[in-house]
Amino acid sequence: MPELPEVETIRRQLNQAVAGQKITKIQVLRSQSFVGNPSKLLKLQISKIDRMAKMMIFKFKNHKFPQLLVHLRMTGQLIYQDHKKRLVGGHPTPDWVEKLPSKHTRVIIYLENGARLFFNDQRVFGRLTLVNNQKEFTYQTRNFVGIEPLTAQFTPENFRLKMQKTARPIKVAIMDQKLIAGVGNIYANDALWDAQINPNKPAKNLNNTELEKLRNSIEKVIALGIKYGGATDSDYRHLDGLGGKYQDHFLTYKLDGQPCQRCGSKLIKTVVGGRGTYWCKKCQK
DNA sequence: CCCCAGCCCTGGTCGC
DNA sequence: TGCGACCAGGGCTGGG
Numbered sequence: 001m002p003e004l005p006e007v008e009t010i011r012r013q014l015n016q017a018v019a020g021q022k023i024t025k026i027q028v029l030r031s032q033s034f035v036g037n038p039s040k041l042l043k044l045q046i047s048k049i050d051r052m053a054k055m056m057i058f059k060f061k062n063h064k065f066p067q068l069l070v071h072l073r074m075t076g077q078l079i080y081q082d083h084k085k086r087l088v089g090g091h092p093t094p095d096w097v098e099k100l101p102s103k104h105t106r107v108i109i110y111l112e113n114g115a116r117l118f119f120n121d122q123r124v125f126g127r128l129t130l131v132n133n134q135k136e137f138t139y140q141t142r143n144f145v146g147i148e149p150l151t152a153q154f155t156p157e158n159f160r161l162k163m164q165k166t167a168r169p170i171k172v173a174i175m176d177q178k179l180i181a182g183v184g185n186i187y188a189n190d191a192l193w194d195a196q197i198n199p200n201k202p203a204k205n206l207n208n209t210e211l212e213k214l215r216n217s218i219e220k221v222i223a224l225g226i227k228y229g230g231a232t233d234s235d236y237r238h239l240d241g242l243g244g245k246y247q248d249h250f251l252t253y254k255l256d257g258q259p260c261q262r263c264g265s266k267l268i269k270t271v272v273g274g275r276g277t278y279w280c281k282k283c284q285k
Numbered sequence: 286c287c288c289c290a291g292c293c294c295t296g297g298t299c300g301c
Numbered sequence: 302t303g304c305g306a307c308c309a310g311g312g313c314t315g316g317g
Binding site for chain 1: 287288289290293294295296
Binding site: 071073125184275 | 309310311312313
């Protein structure tokens with residue numbers, strides 16, 4: 001599922017592929033997938049795409065607003081197809097990209113140069129949300145205000161301040177987008193394994209050494225995720241339809257029953273905060 | 286404020 | 302082969 005590295009990968013590709021293009025038409029094929037009036041975006045020129053936690057923010061030239069917020073949730077994809085149905089970067093076009101729209105296409109954004117941007121989303125949890133002013137923006141992003149792991153704000157001290165505030169399991173705490181931005185289930189599992197911390201441990205019970213280790217591990221796995229273009233576990237795809245590679249480097253995620261890379265004992269799967277949790281009972285204390 | 290259960294969705298899997 | 306129950310999960314809502 002798309003987390004910080006996956007969303008960041010797509011964001012960078014979008015800035016290459018669609019920045020500078022004007023939106024000429026928007027088709028909403030499933031009403032829940034688009035919140036707001038899509039016609040407000042017509043004729044606006046995309047200036048750049050930012051990111052806040054797992055949310056992408058489309059901004060437009062000479063307009064502070066509207067802005068378009070895109071959240072992929074679990075199965076959302078943004079796929080770019082140019083007017084010749086060729087891919088960005090010159091890769092061979094996967095058949096399914098040439099055949100878009102598919103039955104999972106929820107929104108199509110048409111660009112002035114003849115290209116189309118497809119928002120596909122099998123489970124319809126993802127959203128394109130139009131915000132018209134600062135008040136709406138603040139409301140829609142109110143739960144995504146956590147510290148960004150790859151910025152100067154992600155200091156040991158700031159991390160400690162956030163984690164000491166809650167008695168919830170540490171895994172739940174680092175996945176709380178109000179505390180830390182962009183960490184989802186894959187990278188939470190892998191970071192806790194790397195830091196050798198039991199995912200059930202109450203966040204405020206971690207000592208400074210453990211917190212610093214975990215902070216470093218979050219930074220490490222998120223950076224690795226970006227390096228490999230994210231993880232294609234099921235639906236996640238790059239802008240050109242191809243998959244990421246981080247799934248070949250999972251430390252724990254979906255590896256229950258496999259030997260721990262550190263101690264060799266079998267990784268287990270439990271449920272923490274209602275989410276599947278993969279870890280090593282022997283070396284995560 | 287804090288925390289958690291239930292909900293939104295669809296497709297894949299499993300048992301019968 | 303088919304059918305129904307169940308599961309996956311990020312984030313929102315409502316209730317304790």
